[in-house]
Amino acid sequence: MANTQIAAAREGTITEEMERVAERENRDPEFVREQVADGQAVIPANTNHDALDPMIIGREFSTKVNANIGNSETTSDLETELEKLHTAVHYGADTVMDLGTGTDLDEIRETHLEYSPVPLGTVPLYEAVKQAGSPEEITKELLLEIIEKQAEQGVDYMTIHAGILAEHLPLTDGRKTGIVSRGGSIMAKWMEEHGEQNPLFQAFEGICEIFAEHDVTFSLGDSLRPGCLADACDEAQYAELDTLGELTRRAWEYDVQVMVEGPGHVPMHKIAENVQRQQNVCDGAPFYVLGPLVTDVAPGYDHITSAIGAAMAAQAGAAMLCYVTPKEHLGLPEEEDVRDGLAAYRIAAHAGDVANERPGARDWDDALSEARYDFDWREQFRLALDPDRAREYHDQTLPGDNYKEARFCSMCGVEFCSMRIDQDAREDGEMERLDTETDLEASPAAEVNLPPVGTHDSGDLPPVEECGEYPAESAGDD
Numbered sequence: 117m118a119n120t121q122i123a124a125a126r127e128g129t130i131t132e133e134m135e136r137v138a139e140r141e142n143r144d145p146e147f148v149r150e151q152v153a154d155g156q157a158v159i160p161a162n163t164n165h166d167a168l169d170p171m172i173i174g175r176e177f178s179t180k181v182n183a184n185i186g187n188s189e190t191t192s193d194l195e196t197e198l199e200k201l202h203t204a205v206h207y208g209a210d211t212v213m214d215l216g217t218g219t220d221l222d223e224i225r226e227t228h229l230e231y232s233p234v235p236l237g238t239v240p241l242y243e244a245v246k247q248a249g250s251p252e253e254i255t256k257e258l259l260l261e262i263i264e265k266q267a268e269q270g271v272d273y274m275t276i277h278a279g280i281l282a283e284h285l286p287l288t289d290g291r292k293t294g295i296v297s298r299g300g301s302i303m304a305k306w307m308e309e310h311g312e313q314n315p316l317f318q319a320f321e322g323i324c325e326i327f328a329e330h331d332v333t334f335s336l337g338d339s340l341r342p343g344c345l346a347d348a349c350d351e352a353q354y355a356e357l358d359t360l361g362e363l364t365r366r367a368w369e370y371d372v373q374v375m376v377e378g379p380g381h382v383p384m385h386k387i388a389e390n391v392q393r394q395q396n397v398c399d400g401a402p403f404y405v406l407g408p409l410v411t412d413v414a415p416g417y418d419h420i421t422s423a424i425g426a427a428m429a430a431q432a433g434a435a436m437l438c439y440v441t442p443k444e445h446l447g448l449p450e451e452e453d454v455r456d457g458l459a460a461y462r463i464a465a466h467a468g469d470v471a472n473e474r475p476g477a478r479d480w481d482d483a484l485s486e487a488r489y490d491f492d493w494r495e496q497f498r499l500a501l502d503p504d505r506a507r508e509y510h511d512q513t514l515p516g517d518n519y520k521e522a523r524f525c526s527m528c529g530v531e532f533c534s535m536r537i538d539q540d541a542r543e544d545g546e547m548e549r550l551d552t553e554t555d556l557e558a559s560p561a562a563e564v565n566l567p568p569v570g571t572h573d574s575g576d577l578p579p580v581e582e583c584g585e586y587p588a589e590s591a592g593d594d
């Protein structure tokens with residue numbers, strides 16, 4: 117029998133991990149068990165990952181955030197990689213994916229697992245390419261060997277690009293940006309060279325057996341995710357999604373936990389449709405989305421373009437958000453990029469939880485708002501999503517200890533602090549008088565403010581064509 121959380125859940129057993137997850141999420145352990153048994157949530161917890169503090173990923177639980185770390189061929193050493201893990205966990209990553217493609221991969225992975233309290237995910241295909249020397253040299257046997265080794269090391273979940281099939285490849289021909297998933301491009305290259313079906317698809321049963329033994333969770337890769345808005349929701353993306361649905365059901369037959377990865381670049385008005393489609397096709401298996409980026413025009417700010425999409429995806433039912441940093445499309449992120457990316461994504465996840473009225477989600481907002489209205493600056497910093505950043509920004513202009521109880525900050529200043537003015541007015545009883553005694557129609561403010569902005573009569577202005585052209589010298593920069 118499989119040694120997995122889903123197998124135990126289906127037998128009616130509440131495991132230690134389920135108890136711990138229930139405690140962390142403030143939910144009933146029996147509810148956790150039911151969600152895991154039905155495949156609606158996963159607890160990625162390899163039986164060999166001793167340092168793990170178990171967590172759960174599912175649409176009924178708080179939205180989680182993943183951070184990618186890992187070395188490349190140009191940057192690689194153990195200490196740096198451990199620092200990256202520390203940074204990611206410090207800034208709030210719920211899981212970490214090691215996408216390393218440099219040297220010492222085994223040593224780095226084993227050390228990560230020795231220390232990481234959060235689940236660790238990998239993409240074993242990358243190591244297979246490194247060992248084989250090129251995508252074409254990969255074999256089914258090598259893939260299974262590497263997957264088994266990583267499972268024994270304690271990896272909690274693995275991205276497996278088994279959903280991209282030979283028959284999907286022609287569907288990408290008219291795309292603006294082709295296949296943008298690293299794993300997808302490698303599998304496509306292999307299929308074209310060999311004229312055979314995807315080896316990960318061929319080896320899927322073998323992978324299920326390994327995962328069942330060590331309780332590794334599938335993260336079924338979306339190899340054909342759109343790499344730009346023009347390619348979003350196309351035939352190729354949805355054909356692969358159908359295959360991912362089939363693979364989900366096959367993995368469940370082996371009592372293996374599954375989540376499914378999603379796009380990519382998707383315009384805002386199509387995000388909910390994407391989430392609902394995945395939930396229908398994959399029978400509610402947790403959806404793990406990258407972004408999605410809602411526009412392609414902001415390199416350098418893609419933590420923002422994607423966090424907008426991530427918040428919408430979370431509201432629509434996505435269970436985990438894979439962060440994007442400001443360096444997306446441009447280079448390998450550094451510590452400050454990781455911090456900015458994680459902040460953006462934790463905001464997106466929390467905004468989704470508030471919108472979905474997750475139990476207790478709004479309490480955090482309410483506590484911070486109370487501290488804000490009380491001018492309790494220290495409590496505001498403590499409750500802030502990034503306490504160091506909040507304190508740093510406040511103290512840039514008002515550093516002294518005496519300003520930690522001040523009834524203003526430098527944004528509006530002493531005279532114009534609206535919260536202070538409001539509080540003073542309430543203390544003086546002016547609010548009550550306003551309710552009962554003020555005739556708004558007769559007040560001087562009414563004269564100034566009416567008609568409202570936007571309804572002023574423009575009849576006296578000359579028509580636009582009579583205004584002439586702008587002088588040439590004002591068209592350029594000063």
Ligand code: SF4
Nearest residue numbers: 525527528533534535
């Ligand atoms: S000065 Fe403005 S921003 Fe600062 S606490 Fe008062 S109302 Fe808020």
